[in-house]
Amino acid sequence: MNLTERQREVLRLAANGYSNKRIARGLCLSESAVHDHFWCAYCRLGMWGEGSRLRAAIWLLDREHKAWR
Secondary structure, three states: OOOOHHHHHHHHHHHOOOOHHHHHHHHOOOHHHHHHHHHHHHHHHOOOOOOHHHHHHHHHHHHHOHHHO
């Protein structure tokens, strides 16, 4: 499952505890655009529901940092 670099970037920031508002400010995007990047990433990863943000962050960490566990 390939994510775009921007989708990976918003997931990384979310994994580090940043809110959508803070991510939007930091990346010079609207909050709506950040939400859309999350939604598209969740769709590509097949994740739905309340825990999607956390599951997606864990997925990203698992892919990028095999030794994080």
